[in-house]
Amino acid sequence: MAEIRLRNLAHSYSREPAGAEDYAIREMNHVWAQGGAYALLGPSGCGKSTLLNIISGLLKPSHGEVLFDAKAVNALPPEQRNIAQVFQFPVVYDTMTVFDNLAFPLRNQGMAEPQVMSKVYEIAEVLELHPLLHRKARNLTADEKQKVSMGRGLVRDDVSAILFDEPLTVIDPHLKWKLRRKLKQIHEQFNITMVYVTHDQLEASTFADKIAVMYGGQIVQFGTPRELFERPSHTFVGYFIGSPGMNLIDVSPCEGGVRFADTQVALSAALTRRLAGMTWKNLKIGIRPEFVHVWDGPYEGALRAEVLHVEDLGTYKILSLQLDGQPIKVRLQEDQAVPQKLAYISFPAQWLMLYADDYLVDEGQAEVAP
Numbered sequence: 001m002a003e004i005r006l007r008n009l010a011h012s013y014s015r016e017p018a019g020a021e022d023y024a025i026r027e028m029n030h031v032w033a034q035g036g037a038y039a040l041l042g043p044s045g046c047g048k049s050t051l052l053n054i055i056s057g058l059l060k061p062s063h064g065e066v067l068f069d070a071k072a073v074n075a076l077p078p079e080q081r082n083i084a085q086v087f088q089f090p091v092v093y094d095t096m097t098v099f100d101n102l103a104f105p106l107r108n109q110g111m112a113e114p115q116v117m118s119k120v121y122e123i124a125e126v127l128e129l130h131p132l133l134h135r136k137a138r139n140l141t142a143d144e145k146q147k148v149s150m151g152r153g154l155v156r157d158d159v160s161a162i163l164f165d166e167p168l169t170v171i172d173p174h175l176k177w178k179l180r181r182k183l184k185q186i187h188e189q190f191n192i193t194m195v196y197v198t199h200d201q202l203e204a205s206t207f208a209d210k211i212a213v214m215y216g217g218q219i220v221q222f223g224t225p226r227e228l229f230e231r232p233s234h235t236f237v238g239y240f241i242g243s244p245g246m247n248l249i250d251v252s253p254c255e256g257g258v259r260f261a262d263t264q265v266a267l268s269a270a271l272t273r274r275l276a277g278m279t280w281k282n283l284k285i286g287i288r289p290e291f292v293h294v295w296d297g298p299y300e301g302a303l304r305a306e307v308l309h310v311e312d313l314g315t316y317k318i319l320s321l322q323l324d325g326q327p328i329k330v331r332l333q334e335d336q337a338v339p340q341k342l343a344y345i346s347f348p349a350q351w352l353m354l355y356a357d358d359y360l361v362d363e364g365q366a367e368v369a370p
């Protein structure tokens, strides 16, 4: 079991990186606490696999350190790091039985056969592989093979953490849910640090207690699914999490708030003061489609928007609006009235976010994040 700490970690695949854009991992500091269930969520190419491979030792970072329980492990090869890695495609020995596959890491350690047997039976039980123990691995389905891959990580008592790299990619959709629940159960039972890489927000939030959102080689936010939804600290998190993503509008400051075209949006006095004392290149407001307030008719202070179309998704509707040249999405509950040609909307202060150069501006914060 281990805490995993990344200290000033950076990686470039280029021998002579010219600038930040040549780095797959930009300098990062991060901690995964012992025993946590974490997800590493981000789009293709943001650096997720690179980061996992650095942690497991398959890749040597260009800079910085990886520490397990405060001990630097940079110099240790993968087999001495006690990390199990489960990849997209199951890695099993086809010609061996399921039993022998699960027993393999234990026999490698020189464990006595009666103990091997008891450990393999324990893990097979947890993963519901016991009816298959004497089958050759080549005859298994993809999800059964993936369970064997996971089982090989779990049988070892010395495993500090398990890293999953999009482990459900090859699994049938109806089995994904079952396997994800199994993983969660295993996490609770074994109290092992688990980091689950995915580009799917649903997978991330059903598995993890905390999600690290990765973008452009950086972790731009680390928080609970709820924190990421309610207070995205970067515009990318706003856009990437949620369905549809956050409405983001380019604005400029004005008396008492911000404006775009002829529309003014009031900000709290604290936020206006913060803004006045800052320098930035790009300013945006953000509001989630769920949090846009729709009035029944004209109302003082409400903004008038044109209704472009309504998409009925069964349990909710997505309203597409045009507000002073800006597209706005609103998520309406099933029982909410649907405005026809015009909609009167407002942005409740509690849910209206302000972003300077893509980072959230906090009312109380001393500095905007870099």
Ligand SMILES: Nc1ncnc2c1ncn2[C@@H]1O[C@H](COP(=O)(O)OP(=O)(O)OP(=O)(O)O)[C@@H](O)[C@H]1O
Binding pocket: 013, 024, 042, 043, 044, 045, 046, 047, 048, 049, 050, 051, 199
């Ligand atoms: N072996 C390599 N040599 C050079 N560049 C690489 C190599 N592996 C990855 N990259 C680059 O590093 C960046 C990060 O890639 P990485 O595979 O870590 O991203 P990812 O988030 O895991 O993507 P995916 O979800 O598609 O696997 C990408 O720009 C990728 O093209």
